[in-house]
Amino acid sequence: MSDSYPPYGGQQPDPNVTPWSGPPAPQQGGYPGYGPPQAPQFGAPLPPQKKSNKGLIIGLAAGAVVLVLAICGAGIGFVLVNGDDEPDPVASSSPSTDPGGATGTPGTDTSPTPGQQQTQEPSNNAVTARYSSDLSNVCEGGQILNAAPYNGPSGAKAYTFSNNPDRPTYWSSKSVSSDKPYYAKSADFTTVSVVGCLKFVEGSEGAPKKCQYKDSSQKQVVIDYISSRYTLTFYAAKTAEKIGDGGTVSAPAARCPSFISYNKTTMKSYAAPDSGSIEAALDKFLS
Numbered sequence: 480m481s482d483s484y485p486p487y488g489g490q491q492p493d494p495n496v497t498p499w500s501g502p503p504a505p506q507q508g509g510y511p512g513y514g515p516p517q518a519p520q521f522g523a524p525l526p527p528q529k530k531s532n533k534g535l536i537i538g539l540a541a542g543a544v545v546l547v548l549a550i551c552g553a554g555i556g557f558v559l560v561n562g563d564d565e566p567d568p569v570a571s572s573s574p575s576t577d578p579g580g581a582t583g584t585p586g587t588d589t590s591p592t593p594g595q596q597q598t599q600e601p602s603n604n605a606v607t608a609r610y611s612s613d614l615s616n617v618c619e620g621g622q623i624l625n626a627a628p629y630n631g632p633s634g635a636k637a638y639t640f641s642n643n644p645d646r647p648t649y650w651s652s653k654s655v656s657s658d659k660p661y662y663a664k665s666a667d668f669t670t671v672s673v674v675g676c677l678k679f680v681e682g683s684e685g686a687p688k689k690c691q692y693k694d695s696s697q698k699q700v701v702i703d704y705i706s707s708r709y710t711l712t713f714y715a716a717k718t719a720e721k722i723g724d725g726g727t728v729s730a731p732a733a734r735c736p737s738f739i740s741y742n743k744t745t746m747k748s749y750a751a752p753d754s755g756s757i758e759a760a761l762d763k764f765l766s
Contacts, residue, residue: 601624602620602621604622606622606623607624608668608669610665614626614668614674614716617674617719618674618714619648619650624717626717627669627671627672627717628715629722632764632766634660635672635765636661636671636673637663637673637674637765638652638668638671638674638675638716639653639655640652640675640676640677641653641679641751642679643679644707644749645742645749655761661673661765673713673722675711675714676712677709677710677711678709680708680709680727683707683708686706688732688733688734689702689704690703690736690748700746702741702746702747704748704750705747705748706730707729707730708728708729708730709730710728711726711752711760712725725761726760731753
């Protein structure tokens with residue numbers, strides 16, 4: 480038996496070793512093959528440059544200026560249009576009518592409720608009454624600051640005053656029956672909301688009636704007792720606003736009164752307005 484040796488310089492392959500044919504091909508989705516690292520194809524990236532906000536700030540500022548100018552321009556245009564083209568609103572006495580039949584604009588009606596007064600600034604002649612006679616100031620256009628407000632005829636209290644031809648600016652109180660619903664005691668003057676003013680009608684004098692009296696010295700005197708007429712007007716005590724007419728009230732001089740006040744110079748005396756006619760006018764107005 481002879482031994483077999485490989486040729487000189489040769490070597491028998493190991494049957495258990497597969498011949499190496501180079502690095503294996505990379506598998507799909509597997510790890511990269513072995514070998515020296517590949518050099519990058521591009522140069523190394525430069526460090527990122529620090530961004531500046533200067534341009535952004537300038538841009539935002541410029542935009543804000545443009546926006547402000549646009550808003551101002553719009554406001555100026557609005558003022559010019561409304562100032563030049565649109566006339567100022569003028570109050571109209573005729574209410575506008577909408578298609579549904581309602582008048583005016585809902586919620587904008589400022590007219591007072593019937594029987595109520597609008598707020599009014601006190602005049603220079605306004606007074607705070609201290610006595611019932613102070614309410615005669617209403618007949619001269621003055622307001623009574625502490626009088627009751629007039630809210631309609633129902634439940635209103637009233638005083639009446641009349642002037643005198645000899646003293647036109649002097650107003651004397653005229654009483655009414657205490658059983659009338661509008662009657663007020665002199666101490667309750669702050670509850671009064673209506674003042675009736677009886678003004679003498681110029682030229683309404685009738686033929687005088689001759690009445691004989693004795694003066695304070697017991698001397699016999701003859702007085703001309705004169706009839707006339709008065710106009711009755713109703714005013715709100717707190718505002719001195721006219722609220723109604725009471726018509727004409729006569730001042731009869733059919734008979735000589737038991738007591739008389741007269742002018743010693745003219746020897747004349749004017750009859751007072753008839754109390755029954757005053758009450759009738761008050762009944763009608765405050766009913």
